[in-house]
Every structure is written in structure tokens, then in C-alpha cells.
Amino acid sequence: MAKQSIFGRIAQLAKANINSLLDQAEDPEKMLDQMVRDYKANITEAEGAVAQTIGNLRMLEDDYNEDVKASQEWGSKALAASRKADEYRAAGNPTDAQKFDNLAKVALQRQISSENEAKASAPNIAAQTDVVEKLKTGLQQMHGKLGELASKRNELIARSKTAEAQTQVHDALKSIDIMDPTSEVSRFEEKIRREEAKVRGQNELAASSLDAQFNSLEDLGEQTEVDARLAALKSGGTPAQPAISPAADAVDEADFDKL
CATH class of the missing domain: 1.10.287 (Helix Hairpins)
Incomplete structure (x- = not known):
């Protein structure tokens, strides 16, 4: 008891x-x-x-x-x-x-x-x-x-x-899962992609501006040649004749027949 x-x-x-x-x-x-x-x-x-x-x-x-x-x-x-x-x-x-x-x-x-x-x-x-x-x-x-x-x-x-350790490891792995769109790595990658795209856009704009500058230079060269020949005519000289195609020559003669 x-x-x-x-x-x-x-x-x-x-x-x-x-x-x-x-x-x-x-x-x-x-x-x-x-x-x-x-x-x-x-x-x-x-x-x-x-x-x-x-x-x-x-x-x-x-x-x-x-x-x-x-x-x-x-x-x-x-x-x-x-x-x-x-x-x-x-x-x-x-x-x-x-x-x-x-x-x-x-x-x-x-x-x-x-x-x-x-x-x-x-x-x-x-x-x-x-x-x-x-x-x-x-x-x-x-x-x-x-x-x-x-x-x-x-x-x-x-x-x-x-x-507890497994949970911490799981959380750590999840936080750097590159396939997870919500992970820090994915967000950082997306930010870099946007920056890279911006750089490509700037390069395209720069290339377009450079082409325009070269076109302006070509137009300027042609105008300079015309001015030089006109000056030669006025001075009584005979300017050098550039090589032209027959078709182009025919068109020019027809125009001048009207003068």
C-alpha cells in the first residue's frame, strides 16, 4: 500500500x-x-x-x-x-x-x-x-x-x-534557386538583362547616327565636285569628264537638247 x-x-x-x-x-x-x-x-x-x-x-x-x-x-x-x-x-x-x-x-x-x-x-x-x-x-x-x-x-x-539544419539548408537552397523566378539570383539576372538590352539599344542608336554622318559626308563630297566643275566652266577651262554609262549619257544629252 x-x-x-x-x-x-x-x-x-x-x-x-x-x-x-x-x-x-x-x-x-x-x-x-x-x-x-x-x-x-x-x-x-x-x-x-x-x-x-x-x-x-x-x-x-x-x-x-x-x-x-x-x-x-x-x-x-x-x-x-x-x-x-x-x-x-x-x-x-x-x-x-x-x-x-x-x-x-x-x-x-x-x-x-x-x-x-x-x-x-x-x-x-x-x-x-x-x-x-x-x-x-x-x-x-x-x-x-x-x-x-x-x-x-x-x-x-x-x-x-x-x-533544423535541414530546414536551414532547404531555405538556403531555395533562396538561390536559379530556376525560381522569385529568387534573388533570378531577380539580379533579370536586372542585368535589362541593362544589357539598354546597352544594345544605345549601340544601335550610335550606329544609326554614325551612318547618317557618313551619308552627309558623301553628299558634301558630291556638291564639292559640282562646285569645282562650275568654277572651271566659268574660267573657260575644260573640266575632267568622269566615266559614265551610255544610258546616263543619253539622258543628259536629251535634257541638254532642250536648252
């Missing part, structure tokens, strides 16, 4: 603490550490209760041993008084013989009383011994469970850290 009450109360306390921690569940490592501390506290409380139970058993055993010892002592006294009575009776002294016989009877009564007390406490001692053994076994089991809890704590914390 004592075993059930002690360990039952401790088990309820441990369960209540664990459930409370699980409900909070803020930090797995802190939660598991708290569970280990609470279980150690429960073991300490159980050890105190078991120690008290063992102490009570030892007191019963001491009383039993004292009763047994007293019974033996009273038995020895009864024997001594009986022998003394026999000596006086043999010496022809019945009065002293009777006196020591009476002392022997008193000693025997005390012996019987001590024996009865010892017999009465024996079943209680046996029951308490059985309880103490069960309590010791329960404590050993609790220490074993504490070892399992500590080992499980280490395993769960390792798994928690592994899961």
Missing part, C-alpha cells in the same frame, strides 16, 4: 509536469532538460520516502531484536533462580528454595511476555521488508527510466537539430 501511494503520487506529478511542458513546448531542448530535472526531483522525493520506510523497518527490527534478547536474558535468569532454589532445597532450606522458585516464575513470565511481543512484531516486519524490497526495486526502475529519459533526450535533441 505504501509503495502504491508513494510511486502513484510521484507518477501523477511527473505526468502532470510532462503534460504541462508538452503544452508549452517552446524550446524542445529546454523542455526535455526540464523533464529530466523534474524526473530527478521525483526520484529524490521517492528516495526520501523509501528511506523513511526503511528507517521504520529498522526500528521494528531493533524492537524485535530487543524482545528476543530480553527473552533470552529472562530465560537465563529463570534457569539461574531455579538452580539456586534446588541448591537451597538440597541444603534443607525450603524457605529460600521457595523464594528462588518464585523468582524463577517471575523471570519465566517476563520471558513469555518478551517472546509474545517478538512474535507479534514478526509478521509486521516481514510485511515491511517486502514493501521495502519493492520500493528499492521501484527506485532502481526509476533510475533506469532516468537513464532512458536522458538518452531519449539526447536523441530527440539531435533529431531536432538535424531537422
Whole structure:
């Protein structure tokens, strides 16, 4: 009964603490550490209760041993008084013989009383011994469970850290996924593409402007040649005739026939 009450109360306390921690569940490592501390506290409380139970058993055993010892002592006294009575009776002294016989009877009564007390406490001692053994076994089991809890704590914390690391790696990989249009790399690449396109547009504009400048130079060269020939005509000279195709020559003669 004592075993059930002690360990039952401790088990309820441990369960209540664990459930409370699980409900909070803020930090797995802190939660598991708290569970280990609470279980150690429960073991300490159980050890105190078991120690008290063992102490009570030892007191019963001491009383039993004292009763047994007293019974033996009273038995020895009864024997001594009986022998003394026999000596006086043999010496022809019945009065002293009777006196020591009476002392022997008193000693025997005390012996019987001590024996009865010892017999009465024996079943209680046996029951308490059985309880103490069960309590010791329960404590050993609790220490074993504490070892399992500590080992499980280490395993769960390792798994928690592994899961956290995997999550961090996954998030890191996702953040640099070049196929993901929302990633930083993709946005940076898009920005560079726009800058490259802008540069190409500027190059096209620059090329178009350069072609226009060369065209202007060609027009300017042709006009310069015309002016030079006109000046030669006015001065009475004969300007050099450029090579022209017959078709072009025919067109020019037709125009000049109209003059």
C-alpha cells in the first residue's frame, strides 16, 4: 500500500509536469532538460520516502531484536533462580528454595511476555521488508527510466537539430534557386538583362547616327565636285569628264537638247 501511494503520487506529478511542458513546448531542448530535472526531483522525493520506510523497518527490527534478547536474558535468569532454589532445597532450606522458585516464575513470565511481543512484531516486519524490497526495486526502475529519459533526450535533441539544419539548408537552397523566378539570383539576372538590352539599344542608336554622318559626308563630297566643275566652266577651262554609262549619257544629252 505504501509503495502504491508513494510511486502513484510521484507518477501523477511527473505526468502532470510532462503534460504541462508538452503544452508549452517552446524550446524542445529546454523542455526535455526540464523533464529530466523534474524526473530527478521525483526520484529524490521517492528516495526520501523509501528511506523513511526503511528507517521504520529498522526500528521494528531493533524492537524485535530487543524482545528476543530480553527473552533470552529472562530465560537465563529463570534457569539461574531455579538452580539456586534446588541448591537451597538440597541444603534443607525450603524457605529460600521457595523464594528462588518464585523468582524463577517471575523471570519465566517476563520471558513469555518478551517472546509474545517478538512474535507479534514478526509478521509486521516481514510485511515491511517486502514493501521495502519493492520500493528499492521501484527506485532502481526509476533510475533506469532516468537513464532512458536522458538518452531519449539526447536523441530527440539531435533529431531536432538535424531537422533544423535541414530546414536551414532547404531555405538556403531555395533562396538561390536559379530556376525560381522569385529568387534573388533570378531577380539580379533579370536586372542585368535589362541593362544589357539598354546597352544594345544605345549601340544601335550610335550606329544609326554614325551612318547618317557618313551619308552627309558623301553628299558634301558630291556638291564639292559640282562646285569645282562650275568654277572651271566659268574660267573657260575644260573640266575632267568622269566615266559614265551610255544610258546616263543619253539622258543628259536629251535634257541638254532642250536648252
